[in-house]
Amino acid sequence: MKSEPAGRLDPRAKTLWRVTGTLGALPLLAGGALVSWVLLRVAELPLLLAVLPFLAAAVWLVALASVLPGLRWRRWHYEIRDDEVDLQRGILWVTRTLVPLARIQHVDTQSGPLQRRFGLATVVFYTAAGANRIPELSAPVAAGARDRIAELTREQDEL
Amino acid sequence: MLIDAIRTIRRSLSAFVIPGVVFLMSRGFDPGTIALVLLGALVVAVLAAFWGFLSWRATTYQVSGGAFHLRRGVVQKNERTIPLDHVQSVDTVQGIIQRLFGVVEVRIETAGGGASEPDASLQALDRAEAEVLRREIEGSRREPVEEEGPTVVRRLGTRDLFLAGATSGQIGVAISLIAVASQLFDDVFSESLAQRLIETLAPRSVTTALLYVLVLGLFAWLLAIGGTVLAYTGFTLSRDGDFLYIRRGLLERREATIPLARIQAVRIVEGLLRQPFGLASLRVESAGYGEDAGVSTTLFPLLPRKEVQALLLDAAPEFAVAPMLNALPRRALRRYVFRSTVPVLVLLAAAGLVSLLAFGFVVWSLAVLPLLLPAAFYGWLRYRDAGWALEEDRLVVGSRLLGRATAIAPRRRLQSRATVQSPFQRRVRLATFEARVASGGGGAELRVTDLASDAADDLAESLGPRT
Numbered sequence: 001m002k003s004e005p006a007g008r009l010d011p012r013a014k015t016l017w018r019v020t021g022t023l024g025a026l027p028l029l030a031g032g033a034l035v036s037w038v039l040l041r042v043a044e045l046p047l048l049l050a051v052l053p054f055l056a057a058a059v060w061l062v063a064l065a066s067v068l069p070g071l072r073w074r075r076w077h078y079e080i081r082d083d084e085v086d087l088q089r090g091i092l093w094v095t096r097t098l099v100p101l102a103r104i105q106h107v108d109t110q111s112g113p114l115q116r117r118f119g120l121a122t123v124v125f126y127t128a129a130g131a132n133r134i135p136e137l138s139a140p141v142a143a144g145a146r147d148r149i150a151e152l153t154r155e156q157d158e159l
Numbered sequence: 160m161l162i163d164a165i166r167t168i169r170r171s172l173s174a175f176v177i178p179g180v181v182f183l184m185s186r187g188f189d190p191g192t193i194a195l196v197l198l199g200a201l202v203v204a205v206l207a208a209f210w211g212f213l214s215w216r217a218t219t220y221q222v223s224g225g226a227f228h229l230r231r232g233v234v235q236k237n238e239r240t241i242p243l244d245h246v247q248s249v250d251t252v253q254g255i256i257q258r259l260f261g262v263v264e265v266r267i268e269t270a271g272g273g274a275s276e277p278d279a280s281l282q283a284l285d286r287a288e289a290e291v292l293r294r295e296i297e298g299s300r301r302e303p304v305e306e307e308g309p310t311v312v313r314r315l316g317t318r319d320l321f322l323a324g325a326t327s328g329q330i331g332v333a334i335s336l337i338a339v340a341s342q343l344f345d346d347v348f349s350e351s352l353a354q355r356l357i358e359t360l361a362p363r364s365v366t367t368a369l370l371y372v373l374v375l376g377l378f379a380w381l382l383a384i385g386g387t388v389l390a391y392t393g394f395t396l397s398r399d400g401d402f403l404y405i406r407r408g409l410l411e412r413r414e415a416t417i418p419l420a421r422i423q424a425v426r427i428v429e430g431l432l433r434q435p436f437g438l439a440s441l442r443v444e445s446a447g448y449g450e451d452a453g454v455s456t457t458l459f460p461l462l463p464r465k466e467v468q469a470l471l472l473d474a475a476p477e478f479a480v481a482p483m484l485n486a487l488p489r490r491a492l493r494r495y496v497f498r499s500t501v502p503v504l505v506l507l508a509a510a511g512l513v514s515l516l517a518f519g520f521v522v523w524s525l526a527v528l529p530l531l532l533p534a535a536f537y538g539w540l541r542y543r544d545a546g547w548a549l550e551e552d553r554l555v556v557g558s559r560l561l562g563r564a565t566a567i568a569p570r571r572r573l574q575s576r577a578t579v580q581s582p583f584q585r586r587v588r589l590a591t592f593e594a595r596v597a598s599g600g601g602g603a604e605l606r607v608t609d610l611a612s613d614a615a616d617d618l619a620e621s622l623g624p625r626t
Contacts, residue, residue: 096577
């Protein structure tokens with residue numbers, strides 16, 4: 001296959017992922033604490049055993065807040081070629097996706113409130129078999145990517 | 160008009176049944192109450208019939224100016240315009256009541272339409288009118304080459320119909336249906352009756368218990384056959400230029416149109432019970448069509464595997480390829496066997512834990528061990544039947560879940576390709592290849608698990624757009 005796609009996500013993505021990851025994992029942490037409490041007080045397991053669910057949730061949260069965003073960012077590559085969009089992602093399970101421009105029906109940019117705070121946006125492009133996305137590009141880059149995909153798609157249609 | 164009336168009568172009466180019954184129950188069964196309820200039902204029926212007449216009078220349709228117009232609604236008027244270019248299919252359905260009156264229901268679907276309800280439906284047209292409407296709508300899209308009408312590609316014979324039912328493997332579905340029915344039975348009948356029934360029917364020995372299971376299985380099997388007969392009687396696949404027509408159904412007759420240009424992929428499925436007899440069924444993945452996202456339509460329910468190629472040549476020549484599949488590398492076998500035995504190993508561990516807690520020793524869990532061999536065999540089967548080939552711009556993928564399936568999709572229909580590699584796969588230079596095609600409202604996947612990673616890369620590369 002062609003060499004790794006060249007484009008990278010905006011570096012601010014890592015910070016955003018840390019924030020969203022931490023926020024998303026908080027309920028899990030609370031759940032872990034609850035389970036631990038139940039194990040300790042109701043099931044009366046030894047402290048060392050009962051604390052495990054809470055510990056697991058805490059480790060997961062720390063991982064989401066520290067190393068995982070960096071690894072994820074390092075793996076995420078994209079490239080908009082003349083005939084295809086090339087995506088590569090995944091920390092352990094590495095997925096490489098190729099979407100021909102001629103198959104793309106329309107393309108959007110989206111940005112949630114948090115993303116806007118960081119000046120980031122997601123490019124979403126739709127084929128007849130579902131959507132693909134390039135997340136966390138800086139807003140102007142995302143707009144550029146969207147316009148380029150739209151433009152190239154039109155060219156492909158005219159061929 | 161009659162159909163509309165009957166429909167509304169049936170609908171409002173069925174809504175009336177439960178309050179009526181409750182009323183009866185609460186008041187006891189004296190003749191006065193019964194008469195009152197019957198009178199109520201009569202009033203509801205008359206009103207419903209009148210309403211049906213009104214809504215029949217309010218419904219008009221026409222094809223003009225390149226669009227289909229449908230006007231309906233008694234109180235709130237509703238007018239819908241569907242541009243003919245956007246019409247995906249014109250299907251006709253004939254329910255039992257409609258058959259009594261010799262009319263059909265016409266359903267018009269568009270690409271953007273909702274999954275459950277057709278975008279426009281005309282409850283009762285006579286056959287000739289329906290045919291005229293269909294020609295009018297499809298005529299705008301069809302090149303006026305052939306005028307002799309559709310030619311039949313293949314009909315499902317009676318023997319094949321019953322064979323299809325007998326081997327459909329829907330016994331599981333039928334069994335769950337029976338379970339639901341027996342649940343209902345429990346709810347409806349009083350407790351003492353159920354008690355008596357159980358006392359007379361309860362199995363007294365292992366033999367009778369076995370007998371029950373056997374009878375239940377047989378009953379479920381007959382039910383599965385019955386379901387197939389209902390759905391597929393008179394299954395006829397015909398082709399007219401760029402359109403395929405499917406007619407089927409015993410009581411409710413359905414007629415569906417599939418434009419050839421919308422077929423994204425064809426699947427040849429050899430079910431577990433069918434493969435030994437060399438039989439297969441054919442399905443198509445078709446864009447913006449089918450009841451739901453990712454649902455495929457049956458192109459033909461049962462035919463000998465050897466004749467699939469000939470049928471495809473007649474019906475959808477773009478998909479008529481039968482290359483030898485490239486086998487997976489030997490090193491993939493280990494992963495297949497591992498994957499299929501993992502559930503058994505988990506079960507073994509769980510059983511070990513349970514028997515340790517319950518009996519204080521682990522020996523009982525070994526009862527699970529004999530399952531290991533069939534699980535490994537299943538893994539080997541899946542490995543053997545997995546494969547891929549690329550022939551004249553068409554991707555062919557073999558796989559097995561229960562039955563063996565072969566999927567065929569032309570390169571230009573692939574919406575995206577992907578390779579996925581897990582850390583374990585990376586170590587042994589394997590990868591998973593996935594190609595997506597449009598199907599229904601969403602997509603369907605053609606997947607090869609554990610092919611050599613450079614083969615996966617090559618495949619993704621060579622299926623790309625040509626410039």
